Amino acid sequence: MSLSDEEIRYLRDALSREPNSVELSMVSAEWSEHCSYKSSRPYLKMFSTEGKHVLIGPGYDAGVLDIGNGMLLTVHIESHNHPSAVEPYGGAATGIGGVVRDILSMGSRPIALLDALRFADIRYDNQARWLFRNVVRGIADYGNCIGVPTVAGEVEFDDSFKDYCLVDVACIGVVRKDRLVTLKGDVGDLVVVAGNRTGRDGIHGASFASRAFEGEEEDRSAVQIPDPFMGKLLIDATMECVGAGCVKAIKDLGGGGLACCLSETADKLGMGMLIDLDALHLREGMSAEEIMISESQERMLYILDPSMLERFKAIMDKYEVPYSVLGRLTGDGYLSIYHNGKQVARISASVVANAPLAKRKATKPGYIEHIAVHSRKPEVPEYDDMAGILLELLADPSIASKEWVYRQYDHEVGLRTIVKPGHADAAVLRVWPEHHDGMAADLSDGYRYVAVKVDGNSKQCYIDPYNGSMGCFSEACRNVACVGAEPIAMVDHLQFGSPEDEHVFWTFVESVRGLADYGRYMGIPCVGGKVSFYNETRQGAIKPSPLVCVVGLIDDDGRVLKGHAGDGDMLMIIGLTKDEMGGSEYYEYIHSMLHANVPKVDLAYDKSARDALLALASSGLITSAHDCSKGGLAVAIAEMCISSGMGARVDLGSVPSTCTRLDDLLFSESHSRFLVSLRRDDMDAVSRVLAGYPVHGAVIGRFGGNSLSLEYKGSSMSISLESMIDAYGSVTRLMGHGG
């Protein structure tokens, strides 16, 4: 059992008696950090959660956004770090299954997946390569099988993830406004579980995820087996039930199994449940405790009016999805659980669902001060060496092309993906209102265009969790802006080591503060998210790794920015490059140096820069836009050259900057910068638009030719397009062409 002495006392007081063993396992599962947020809850209140598009904010299985035309967008993010570290293929695949079922729980159809992955250095570490290869395969196999495209993502490599990995998946769903399923229920309504048979898999998974990771052998029970075929049947059956209006509430059975699902549902409804475990379809003989906390995959809970049971059964039978009527809702607020004809638990749902808060101390860790004291700058490289450094950075697995990853994913199924991976900084989906069968209700209702991207930066968040986290949020917003979308909401996933460590906990609090400050200033609400603690390896806590998934909206097709720079187009930069080298790939990857000076977001400037870019995007005056982040200006220019298949000639002297060193100018990761390409004839018009915003903007070069030529104070270096493309393909080369 994972309850603390204090929690057991609290439970005894709440019950005024000793809990029995079934009750204790239910409470242990639900009061785990993973399910209860007992350390993080008070801090999550810092987020601003309201906005004009928000219909439902945090606290449900998915956030719900009103995107107009009678359509709602649902969004959620989940991680499956511990299971993936043990069994990368199954762990990652079941992570996809889980987040998809969260989207289903709102009655919405899952239409797109995103993945954000973190591993140790795959260049030298066989285990990291094994994890990377199998995690990507797991995501691909599950996502491809269920017909939901994986449209965007990001991957970072850092040795704080040695023998471990972070596997985050976000899912976007769409539902007609009149079909949204929120939690409803009346006394006498039926409680039904459908999907896979319950077995002993993943027993204690939630408490496993709430403990430090101790390596493979000890935690065999955490292996989870994906069944994408059943996942797909559940999607189709659930969509048909929603279309037929025969369910009042839907909930995923995830971490903590029935114990968490039943108690949270009953508590939210303010009701009780009478549950007969003998009715449940099982794979093997199991005790009541085991049934309550089993985390068998591909199972869903439904609440329905008894009059709808025949209709519900007909739909489930049609898809051959097994189901069991477990019991019904009661008015007493108690979970009364029966097994083998005997009552084995009777406990208040609200007691189970509301864990007492864990008081955590937050103390600034000494390493941050240590980095500050020992920060120094490297020798300025010889001018001629800069080209070599740029090529090395392009081959840095954290920067290099992730084609090896996304080409394993079906990113087009469903016909919604109009901006695909590798084509721009964010994915763009065309969304339409639909019937349960996926057909458009009425195309004349008009399409809506949704941009999505997920971003993180563990290196910067380690050195400066406040500014690093804020930077991730800013970067995700910049990425959706680069396809012409206005950011309307975010979901976050906060991943840290043990909250019982006051130094780790301080980084968590700082990170939340950074994200909350950015969201409030920008008016971009948080509509959901997850917290994952106890991400510890044998070396200690992982680097703080908050992830931000931003959803943006574009009014019409004509405003989607999806082109590339054309031959002869001008290259312009918006924003100011500063000496902010802390956590940069240049310092960490090239020089193995930590530096305290992490890029800081100037909130007012950041907003102006993004507004300026969006104004340019909607004016149709620019041909493409690219965010300037990992690897800095030099890498961003090289990436534009690679994607447009041509070189460029750039005058670095005209870049707005406060840098005094060339390497700072080239590789600083200062925020709020965009590179845009534009036709030469539009230069004056673009300048007129930019003049309306208090931001720096300068034309710094021109596209064309077969090499990138960087000129600075009379000197010049030239790098062939071919060598840049070659360097940028390092991950594909390392992982092999076979996938």
Place this chain on the structure above:
Amino acid sequence: MPLYRVNVLIENKPYISDPEGDTILKDLVIKGGYQQVRSIRVAKMLRLEVEADTEGDARDMVRRMCDELRLYNPMLSICRVESVST
């Protein structure tokens, strides 16, 4: 050096579910009229030909290789290495 035949059988541990086997059982075998079949588990077999001094050496080498190259995940699967008499 003599050539030995070695078979490697990789299957999910008995307490770990096997959706592929379940699907074959449910959708193919039982629907096809073979209700006597009670369970199906899917496994993967590799047939190797190995040069070694003795049969035992061949088996040991293959076992080492399976572990080192992670041809199976010990968390998930059982890996049996058997030599086949020629």
